[in-house]
Amino acid sequence: MTAGQNLSIVVPIFNEAENLPHLVDRLNAVSERICREQDVAAVHYVFIDDGSSDGSFGILGKLDFAGHTATLLQFSRNFGKEAALSAGIDAAADADAIIMMDADLQHPPELLLDLVRVWKTEEVDSVFTYKEDRRTSEGFLKARLTSGFYWIMNRGARFSITENAGxxxxxxxxxxxxxxxxxxxxxxxxxLxxxxxxxxxxxxxxxxxRERGVSSFNGARLLAMSFDAMTSFTTAPLRLMALAGLFIACISALYGIYIILERLFFTSNGIGIASVLALISFFGGIQMIFLxxxxxxxxKTVLEAKRRPPYILAERRVVSPVTDTVPSARTETPS
Known part of the structure; x- marks a missing residue:
């Protein structure tokens, strides 16, 4: 990699008012070291307020970025972290490299030095972090469910989504x-x-x-996001559904043969109505799940066909050491 390159740090924000002053202080310290030790010309910040209700955007405008240019984006409402990351990548189009991280300080800013070092010394286009031991930090059940999620996502694909990568x-x-x-x-x-x-x-x-604030990602929301991810990115569930249907049909055929043979050659008291109702309920439930x-x-197909933008900006500000704060209060959509 050549010297004198520009780096942008993209940080989505949702109700992180308590963490923002501490985050910016640590980013300022790390950014100075990156410029000095890794020969980076400039470090820019991009903060995306994803519809926060705790005044996060106002707090951002009052922080000291220690001479670094900061682009502050505010969504018109909550569009989700995926949209916030996309907005940050769009806003950092001129950067030679972009670092994406969370604002809750569970992504230590000090690790940015290692990310930049690997990018500068090795021929790679992406340096990602992955959880070293999810079972210890999140528990056995969540770790197994996560492994199952990635197993489904990677079935039959020509590419691989790295498990435990964030x-x-x-x-x-x-x-x-x-x-x-x-x-x-x-x-x-x-x-992607x-x-x-x-x-x-x-x-x-x-x-x-996490030292401050409360995470917005509870179990129910993570489960819903996982289901959205599977249905918007892979057809593996449809293939598994077809295989499940084939398996059930084979088992049903074998069971039917067994019933016929039992009737013809063995003494049988027949199958009770409770067993029949249980089977009907079971297969009815399977059909409803598949439908x-x-x-x-x-x-998902209908939503994509409407071609709506992934996010809408309510406000955009650029805080520069030269021009101070340049506000833009117009409503914007991604290009």
Whole structure:
């Protein structure tokens, strides 16, 4: 890699008012070290307020970015983290590399030095972090469910989504340009990282415990996001559904043969009405699940066909050491 390159740090925000002053202080310290030790010309910040209700955007405008240019984006409402990451990548189009990270400080800013070092010294377009031991930090059940999710996502695909890899990563300019070419509005960024390809390198990460605030990602929301990811990014559930139907048909045929043989050659008291009702309820439930899954895929197709933008900006500000604050209060949509 050549010297004197520009780096942008993209940070989605949703109700992180308590963490923002501490985050910016640590980013300022790390950015100075990156410029000095890794020969980076400039570090820019891009903060995306994803419809926060705790005044996060107002707090951002009052913080000291220690001479670094900061672009502050505010969504018109909550569009989700995937849309916020896309907005940050769009806003950092001129950067030679982009680092994406969370604002809750569970992505330690000090690790940015390692990401930049690997990018500068190795021929890779993406340096990502992955949880080293999910079972210890999240428990056995959640770790097994996560493994099952990635197993389904990677079935039959020509690319692989790295298990336990998160959004804390560095991507090169050509990697970011490739992401910007993808037209879908229903985005699953972890899947898109794998689909784009290019040379990638992983670094282990053990996230520190959250010190301030409360995470908005509870179990129900994570389950819903996982289901959205599967139905918007892979057809593996449809294939598994077809295989399940074939398996049930084979078992039913064998059972039917067994009933016929039992009637012809053995003494039988017959099958009670309770057993019949249980079988009818079971197969009815299976059919409803499969119909609901098909409905999810149809719904995703309808949403994509409408070509709605993934996000809408309510406000854009650029805080520069030269021009101070340049506000832009107009409503914007991505190009």
């Amino acid at each position: 959004d804390f990563r560095l991507i090169s300019r050509r990697y970011a340009n490739a992401l910007r070419l993808l037209p879908e509005s229903q985005r699953f960024m972890k899947g 990282y794998g689909w784009v390809g290019f040379a990638q390198r992983g670094l282990p990460l053990t996230p520190p415990p 609901g899954l098909l409905g999810e895929y149809i719904g």
